[in-house]
Amino acid sequence: MMIVESIRTGAIEIWSHKTRSFLSFAAIAFGVAAILYTFAHVNEMQKRTRETFELAGPGRININKKRQRGGEESPGLSKGLTSGDAVVIKKALPNLYMVSPHLSTWAEIQYQSFREHISVKGINLEWKKRNWLYTVKGRFFNQYDIDTAARVCILNEPGGWIEKPWWMRRAKKRWGWGNKFDEWVKRVELVGRKIKLNDQIFTVIGILKNPPQDKDPRWIGRDASVLIPLSTAQRYFNDQQRGGAYVPDALSDIVIDTGDENTVDTAMQRIKNILTVRHRGEEDFDLSDWREVVSQRLSRQKEQAIQILSVGIVAILAGGVGIMNVTLATIFSRIKEIGVRRAVGATRMDILSQFVTEAMMLGALGGIAGIAMGLVGIEKLARDGADKLEALLIWHYLATLGISVFAGFIFSIFPAYQASKLDVVEALRNE
């Protein structure tokens, strides 16, 4: 029979057994919603990874000072990670896009009645080359600040939220949960003011405003709360000792970007050689390749996606069995009708295709309901709902719809085949 006719009969059947039909496609709908969510999740993940890569630099290498444990103190042959190391690396590998040495520490910040322990990081101008997402109030450091070890500082202001997650809002209301420094920086106009870091007076020359947290592609989040020139940090906040002597140009880490993903391996090898020689064989540093971090992160997320996806598939399978059940029930209650249709000239194929069409319509209904559920669910439940939805493409919707229609098809073939095999005379006799 013609498809239009099958569809019409199917629609009448589905409509006249609303509860039965609804129950059979509900499971499909859940499955579709889960699959759609997975698609959104995976896409969003890939998008963020790309952005992070672009921001962090494709050829990123981190060199971190190894923490010294008690009883394993360095014999003093190596001075640890120093500015000298950074200079030599830069000289030996002049093609590196960025070599950014840092010294990180903690200090007490004081301004009028405000007092708080915060993280401080000494940087130089190279720092600006990567992860730059900020809007600057006031100014950034210049070479003069670095050369003269000026007591100037830049405060790192949080980006806030476009829309704060509900649980954070509630936590803040209940337990006063939040960061005092963040609120202070946001509240008080500080550019040009003098603040105290430990017992040194610093002038605030600028404020770096972060992007809103719901749009921030970085995984690790914000950098240190207060930035000062590296030379200043080494002069006033340096407590590195090796073999009983101070190390005046100590660093806590160096971040390198080779500028190209393909040169990472060779660059890492060379840096390792240089540092091993300079540190006189003492392995008091850690070299890590950014790609490893990324790939670990990705594989973790992929696992998660597979889990959601398998839940979706199981739900669709369950829904398919539901459709099979409903098709069987429909056929049992319509044996007489099958007989009449066969008697007036329907072939076995006509009967088969009619029931399969009906089941596919149920599948499609489930798919549409699932997409609606998925859209509402992602929008309302996911913290970054808007981004997730944006990441969905038209073919994701079509694919999920296709999967559910296909489930209807597959699971109805067997019962529909049974129906088409009914004996005409027997079927007509059925009441």
Added chain:
Amino acid sequence: MIHLDNITKNYGSGETEFQALKGVSFEVPQGEYAAIMGPSGCGKSTLLNILGLMDGPTTGTYRLGGDRVDDLSDELRTGVRRDQLGFVFQSFNLLPRMTAVGNVALPMGYSRIGTEERLARANKLLKRVGLINRGSHTPLELSGGERQRVGIARALANKPDLLLADEPTGNLDSKTAVGIMNLFKELNAEGMTILVVTHDRAVADQADHVIHMMDGLVREEERR
């Protein structure tokens, strides 16, 4: 039109085997109005199922319009049933969720006739059987006689060569039955070959050719 030669039909096997038809032979020429009569259990319904190609005989040959149809595949049998035969049932067998027009148009759908033509022809047929303005009613909203008229219109949908009817007045009161009988007579007058299975002497009386059956055999044929 119909040519039956020594048709037998067995049900079951071994000990429980039962012979419903024991060698039935008769002819119904083109344009004839024939009736089969006999007590229940004489094999009338079995014979009608075979004539209507809904069941096959165990042995014997069945020619319809000159072609052998007893050994066709299910697919081909369905095709003959659809295009050459019209079937009128005792209990009407209309689809309850469809309108009268839909029911009449149903066989045309299976022979792939376009929607517009189907509806036009269905309406014309309803008019032919005397059901003007009842096309949009479902069977539940129609009286017994009206339902049977819809059933006859449906049987005529694909312009069949032969109209088969199984106790067409069996579920109707005598007054309504007369109307249906007249309709059959009119159709026959227009050239339709008709074969009716009936208990009702009055129905048989208007046929040209009455076949009396007993215990799976033709006992007597009378022609008028």
